[in-house]
Amino acid sequence: MYLKRITLQGYKSFAEKTEFEFAEGITAIIGPNGTGKSNIADGIRWALGERSMTTLRAKSSADMIFVGGDGRSRAGMAQVSLTFDNTDASLPIDFSEVTISRRAYRSGENEYLINGSQILLRDIEELLAGSSLSERTYTVIGQGLVDAALSLRPDERRALFEEAA
Amino acid sequence: MYLKRITLQGYKSFAEKTEFEFAEGITAIIGPNGTGKSNIADGIRWALGERSMTTLRAKSSADMIFVGGDGRSRAGMAQVSLTFDNTDASLPIDFSEVTISRRAYRSGENEYLINGSQILLRDIEELLAGSSLSERTYTVIGQGLVDAALSLRPDERRALFEEAA
Amino acid sequence: METAFKETFDAVAKEFAEIFSRLFDGGEAQLALTDPDDLLNTGVDIVARPPGKRSQRLALLSGGERALTATALLFSLLEVSATPFCVLDEVDAMLDEANVGRFRTKLEELAQETQFIVITHNRGTVESARTVYGVSMGSDAVSQVVSLRIDEAEAVG
Amino acid sequence: METAFKETFDAVAKEFAEIFSRLFDGGEAQLALTDPDDLLNTGVDIVARPPGKRSQRLALLSGGERALTATALLFSLLEVSATPFCVLDEVDAMLDEANVGRFRTKLEELAQETQFIVITHNRGTVESARTVYGVSMGSDAVSQVVSLRIDEAEAVG
Ligand SMILES: Nc1ncnc2c1ncn2[C@@H]1O[C@H](COP(=O)(O)OP(=O)(O)OP(=O)(O)O)[C@@H](O)[C@H]1O
Ligand SMILES: Nc1ncnc2c1ncn2[C@@H]1O[C@H](COP(=O)(O)OP(=O)(O)OP(=O)(O)O)[C@@H](O)[C@H]1O
Ligand SMILES: [Mg+2]
Ligand SMILES: [Mg+2]
The missing domain is CATH 3.40.50.300 (P-loop containing nucleotide triphosphate hydrolases)
Structure with a gap:
């Protein structure tokens, strides 16, 4: 299983539909300060069901939606889709390609979809729990947070090993 | 007034007497990870009377003293001296060159000296209060702390402006 | 539950010691349980000693040494799981x-x-x-x- | 006391606006008093808008934008005092x-x-x-x- 593609639209600074295709191995993302690199990492966490707004550098769900810029009006919706190659069936669902999507509207409402059909967040969490993608703190290491594990108390570090178990 | 020289001996990783001569303008300090660059910044804060061990990445005064290494026994004392050019008399003392020193012993005792004669920390603080060197948070900006002012609450930021007043 | 935790801990600890000295080109590091008799609640300590240095508390590591030590921990978790x-x-x-x-x-x-x-x-x-x-x-x-x-x-x- | 604080604040705020747009090559930033009627206790707000962007809360700035904004504040304090x-x-x-x-x-x-x-x-x-x-x-x-x-x-x- 690996991540084949991310699609962002209306998510933070990605006002236009933007696609990243990924191969296995290493993909590098580079670019000047403030251009949206960390927003991609936030988008991945968000699509996987992240509940904590602070982790996403936000106050509310509306912060996920493009606020507008010079000569550019704000978006009404944010959407991030993650497409996984599931030929090894590590996600317990009978598709060789699985796309998980999350949408947020200005109303504060959030929608979750699998391969285009709407489901509940609970269903996504259940689907991921069966695979090694479940709530792993070390799937996304945020900017400036690499040494966060060293600043934890010993009892807090325990959780890292329980996730890996 | 400017900083002419720093001398460190037995202070953190500076086991041997080490001197840095500074001119006015910009001096750069470079080198691999873990070689002691930030220890110099800590040494400056310490010699100016820093009371908070956490700011110096330490637990106690003993952490200021060289702990030893492969084939190298620990030091019994740490000393940092800062020599200022005082030809403009901004320090209210009648010397054209003023050296402030701080020493720490394994016993936990700290000594302060001005141009070689022992004084109290209170005296140093009084001397500095008269100059623009007094307890300014922006005299030394620690590693990874550049954006600390942005993370403060608005009422906490006020102190920066009071210091500058 | 306890045995799964302990098995994972032991495997990660072994990897961590090895990856740390690969990344630092020497030195040694260990993971230790704070309370090995109580597997259900024990915490995890990290001891890191860069090459040539005495073993010290994590707080004394430099900025780069902290980042590298944390990366060694991350990589060992990825190796195991x-x-x-x-x-x-x-x-x-x-x-x-x-x-x-x-x-x-x-x-x-x-x-x-x-x-x-x-x-x-x-x-x-x-x-x-x-x-x-x-x-x-x-x-x-x-x-x-x-x-x-x-x-x-x-x-x- | 209050007038010294206010004078310093005004001077730093002026520098900050100028240095911010020098460092970002555009955009604008301001310092604002949270409670101008109570100079003895008022806090200080920072508003930063990188070039081309809408004005947003500090938390939405990127890592590099935060470092540069904080450096602009530091430099403006140094200019004034x-x-x-x-x-x-x-x-x-x-x-x-x-x-x-x-x-x-x-x-x-x-x-x-x-x-x-x-x-x-x-x-x-x-x-x-x-x-x-x-x-x-x-x-x-x-x-x-x-x-x-x-x-x-x-x-x-
Ligand atoms: N909802 C939103 N709408 C529009 N822009 C947004 C939104 N949320 C964040 N941004 C913008 O995204 C930018 C930050 O992007 P990001 O943190 O990804 O930068 P970066 O490429 O990682 O930069 P650096 O190299 O400095 O870390 C900010 O300038 C902010 O204005
Ligand atoms: N009391 C002490 N005795 C001996 N060594 C010490 C003492 N306190 C700190 N050190 C050593 O100093 C080193 C850290 O130095 P410092 O933080 O200055 O590195 P640095 O050059 O700033 O590196 P980086 O580029 O990674 O920031 C640590 O490896 C630590 O072992
Ligand atoms: Mg970034
Ligand atoms: Mg350093």
Whole structure:
């Protein structure tokens, strides 16, 4: 299983539909300060069901939606889709390609979809729990947070090993 | 007034007497990870009377003293001296060159000296209060702390402006 | 539950000791349980000793040494229990050139099993990638993406 | 007391607006008092708008934008009330090449009044220095220092 593609639209600074295709191995993302690199990492966490707004550098769900810029009006919706190659069936669902999507509207409402059909967040969490993608703190290491594990108390570090178990 | 020289001996990783001569303008300090660059910044804060061990990445005064290494026994004392050019008399003392020193012993005792004669920390603080060197948070900006002012609450930021007043 | 935790802990601890001295080119590090008799509640201590130095508390490590020690822990968790992909956002920002080189070597090794998406300003890290995306922003505050060949990535830096 | 605070605040706020748009090559920023009627207790708000973007909360700034905004504040405090010297420990670690260049230009300007001791891994910043010291460490964990000419500093990087 690996991540084949991310699609962002209306998510933070990605006002236009933007696609990243990924191969296995290493993909590098580079670019000047403030251009949206960390927003991609936030988008991945968000699509996987992240509940904590602070982790996403936000106050509310509306912060996920493009606020507008010079000569550019704000978006009404944010959407991030993650497409996984599931030929090894590590996600317990009978598709060789699985796309998980999350949408947020200005109303504060959030929608979750699998391969285009709407489901509940609970269903996504259940689907991921069966695979090694479940709530792993070390799937996304945020900017400036690499040494966060060293600043934890010993009892807090325990959780890292329980996730890996 | 400017900083002419720093001398460190037995202070953190500076086991041997080490001197840095500074001119006015910009001096750069470079080198691999873990070689002691930030220890110099800590040494400056310490010699100016820093009371908070956490700011110096330490637990106690003993952490200021060289702990030893492969084939190298620990030091019994740490000393940092800062020599200022005082030809403009901004320090209210009648010397054209003023050296402030701080020493720490394994016993936990700290000594302060001005141009070689022992004084109290209170005296140093009084001397500095008269100059623009007094307890300014922006005299030394620690590693990874550049954006600390942005993370403060608005009422906490006020102190920066009071210091500058 | 307890045995699964203990087995995982032992496996990660073994990897951590090995990866730490690979990344630091020497030295040693251990993971230790704070209370081995109570597997249900015990915490985990980290002891790190860079090459040539005495064993000290984590707080005395330098910025770069902390980043490298934490990366060694991350890599050992991935060795024992890989996730399908892993996103690293400027984890190499504080590393000097020699450490970036060792970080990159280990990353390339792990990338046989785990897919990595690495956000970086370090040329050495970019060179290890099969695919490179350059992100830019127009005057309208909208992010734009271009796929770069490695030689083009040199120019964007 | 209050008038000294207010005078200082006004002077720093003026500098901050100017230095911010120099460092970001555009955009605008302000300092604002949270409670102007109570000078004795009022807090200070920071509003930063990088070029082309809408005004947003500080939390939405990127890592590099935060470092640059904070540096603009530091520089404006130094303009208004200089300290005899200032130590900067890797404040440029998150900055891209263009921002390092603008940071360096402003640093060189301020260095007419204030002495700077700058710890950095950035070649661009090292090039602005009159004197360069290289720190290294032997296998005995003892720091050693060498004074470098600028061309030698290139090699140490
Ligand atoms: N909801 C939103 N709408 C529009 N823009 C947004 C939104 N949320 C964040 N941004 C913009 O995204 C930018 C930050 O992007 P990001 O943190 O991804 O930058 P980066 O490329 O990681 O930069 P650096 O190299 O400095 O870390 C900010 O300038 C902010 O204005
Ligand atoms: N009391 C002490 N005795 C001996 N060594 C010490 C003492 N306190 C700290 N050190 C050593 O100093 C080293 C850290 O130095 P410092 O933080 O200055 O590195 P640095 O050059 O700033 O590196 P980086 O580029 O990673 O920030 C640690 O490895 C630590 O072992
Ligand atoms: Mg970023
Ligand atoms: Mg350092």
